[in-house]
Amino acid sequence: MRDVWSLYSEKVMEHFKNPRNVGEIENPDGIGHVGNPVCGDIMELYIKVNDSTIVDAKFKTFGCGAAIATSSMVTEMVKGKSIDEALEISNRAVAEALDGLPPIKMHCSVLAEEALKSAIEDYLAKSK
Amino acid sequence: MKRIYLDYSATTPTHPEVVKAMLPYFTDVFGNPSSIHSYGQEAKGAIEEARVKVADLIGARGEEIIFTSGGTEADNFALKGVAFANESKGNHIITGSIEHHAVIETCKFLERRGFLVTCLPVDEYGLIDPGDVKKAITDKTILISVMQANNEMGTIEPIAEIGRIARDAGIYFHTDAVQVVGHIPVDVNELEVDLLSMSAHKLYGPKGVGALYIRKGTKLIPFMHGGDQERRRRASTENIPGIVGLGKAVELARQEMGEEAERLTYLRDQLIKGLLERIDHTCLNGHPLKRLPNNVNVSVDFVEGESMLLNLDLEGICASTGSACSSSSLEPSHVLLALGLSPEQAHGSLRFSLGKWTGEEEIERVLEILPRIVAKLRAMSPLLKSH
Ligand code: FES
Numbered sequence: 001m002r003d004v005w006s007l008y009s010e011k012v013m014e015h016f017k018n019p020r021n022v023g024e025i026e027n028p029d030g031i032g033h034v035g036n037p038v039c040g041d042i043m044e045l046y047i048k049v050n051d052s053t054i055v056d057a058k059f060k061t062f063g064c065g066a067a068i069a070t071s072s073m074v075t076e077m078v079k080g081k082s083i084d085e086a087l088e089i090s091n092r093a094v095a096e097a098l099d100g101l102p103p104i105k106m107h108c109s110v111l112a113e114e115a116l117k118s119a120i121e122d123y124l125a126k127s128k
Numbered sequence: 129m130k131r132i133y134l135d136y137s138a139t140t141p142t143h144p145e146v147v148k149a150m151l152p153y154f155t156d157v158f159g160n161p162s163s164i165h166s167y168g169q170e171a172k173g174a175i176e177e178a179r180v181k182v183a184d185l186i187g188a189r190g191e192e193i194i195f196t197s198g199g200t201e202a203d204n205f206a207l208k209g210v211a212f213a214n215e216s217k218g219n220h221i222i223t224g225s226i227e228h229h230a231v232i233e234t235c236k237f238l239e240r241r242g243f244l245v246t247c248l249p250v251d252e253y254g255l256i257d258p259g260d261v262k263k264a265i266t267d268k269t270i271l272i273s274v275m276q277a278n279n280e281m282g283t284i285e286p287i288a289e290i291g292r293i294a295r296d297a298g299i300y301f302h303t304d305a306v307q308v309v310g311h312i313p314v315d316v317n318e319l320e321v322d323l324l325s326m327s328a329h330k331l332y333g334p335k336g337v338g339a340l341y342i343r344k345g346t347k348l349i350p351f352m353h354g355g356d357q358e359r360r361r362r363a364s365t366e367n368i369p370g371i372v373g374l375g376k377a378v379e380l381a382r383q384e385m386g387e388e389a390e391r392l393t394y395l396r397d398q399l400i401k402g403l404l405e406r407i408d409h410t411c412l413n414g415h416p417l418k419r420l421p422n423n424v425n426v427s428v429d430f431v432e433g434e435s436m437l438l439n440l441d442l443e444g445i446c447a448s449t450g451s452a453c454s455s456s457s458l459e460p461s462h463v464l465l466a467l468g469l470s471p472e473q474a475h476g477s478l479r480f481s482l483g484k485w486t487g488e489e490e491i492e493r494v495l496e497i498l499p500r501i502v503a504k505l506r507a508m509s510p511l512l513k514s515h
Contacts, residue, residue: 016438022508039452040460040471041432044510060510064434064453068508104456
């Protein structure tokens with residue numbers, strides 16, 4: 001019951017208010033589905049891949065403001081990246097792209113990184 | 129944008145008349161009540177006047193009221209005070225699973241000091257069964273502590289019945305009445321309580337002051353050692369402006385309580401009905417009738433509380449949630465879990481607590497805004513499949 005979001009950056013609030021890439025992709029090439037062991041939230045990430053390049057990404061998230069903003073940001077970041085490049089994206093990079101997160105909310109960005117990794121793993125497993 | 133405050137259970141604004149009553153005690157009547165000169169005696173007179181007002185409100189006698197720094201101190205004082213003073217009689221304490229942290233954490237502390245604590249469950253509405261209290265009593269039981277009404281979901285406990293059981297068994301009975309005093313009638317003799325905690329800032333008084341009612345003859349050790357203040361039970365120079373503020377708040381509450389409780393109950397039920405009608409997959413937490421006049425607590429499925437609060441705040445509406453995401457411990461509310469809610473349902477909980485400056489207009493605005501917010505968040509919820 002405390003005012004955690006007074007610590008959210010303007011960028012976080014902007015992505016929270018207008019999240020990009022919300023929804024599902026029909027016939028995705030990879031789906032990541034992860035739960036947050038810390039607070040119990042859930043994130044789903046869908047990717048479309050063409051020639052080893054991620055051409056589209058969408059998400060669905062049940063979680064706090066930081067979880068929604070990091071989901072939005074990570075889907076923006078992966079678009080146009082090769083699979084190898086996308087695997088390099090860390091939770092810190094997502095948080096930095098949002099001008100930082102309150103320390104207590106860093107675990108939400110971990111969720112975003114894991115959702116992306118799990119979507120890519122799903123894609124790699126399927127394309128074998 | 130006009131902001132709408134619906135978090136009166138967290139704290140209330142200080143009533144302008146209370147502030148007015150307090151002001152002279154910072155500057156003109158600033159004496160130390162322990163001094164025998166006129167400055168001191170004026171201050172002393174003001175404390176005693178406030179003491180009588182507080183006592184009158186709950187059917188007690190002035191000498192049974194000890195001023196504290198707030199509800200948390202009153203709870204700590206009651207539990208530790210009774211426990212340590214009655215160790216020779218026994219070491220068993222009975223309490224409930226939905227108590228405020230001020231009681232729960234104090235009980236945990238006492239457990240580490242060798243006391244045995246029985247924590248009673250509640251039913252789906254948050255009610256303690258007095259029969260369970262009776263069954264839990266052993267010949268080592270020295271104290272029972274059950275809150276009069278819950279701060280999160282508003283359920284009012286059967287205090288008088290538990291009081292009767294405690295009295296018959298000769299066991300001290302404490303109730304945390306922080307959410308109740310000044311809002312609905314409280315009488316320590318009808319309830320048969322020996323100790324009762326209250327706080328000024330929940331009834332339009334200032335922060336930093338509260339009181340503990342201690343029935344005459346109750347054995348407990350002092351909370352603070354030092355001077356002779358508060359009948360040697362709580363040393364420290366008295367917080368005169370605060371105590372005067374509490375006295376004034378209590379006086380106003382006494383005049384307005386009856387009508388105000390009726391008005392708030394109506395608004396509360398409007399809000400509950402409206403939310404359940406306009407948002408599907410929503411349920412009320414707590415008892416529908418045995419409920420504080422100002423408390424609305426609902427769980428909205430498939431969405432998380434902090435993101436709802438954040439969206440409400442952007443619209444100027446201030447409420448609270450029992451979601452894990454918004455607590456510093458990242459644990460969902462222990463109260464909602466005790467009712468049998470799943471962690472997801474606790475996640476989606478929202479509390480609106482109404483007060484003096486809440487009217488139909490504010491309720492209407494919540495009913496207009498929240499369904500839109502929920503729809504937006506549900507559209508991005510993986511818990512709700514679109515097909
Ligand atoms: S998702 Fe729960 S704290 Fe961020």
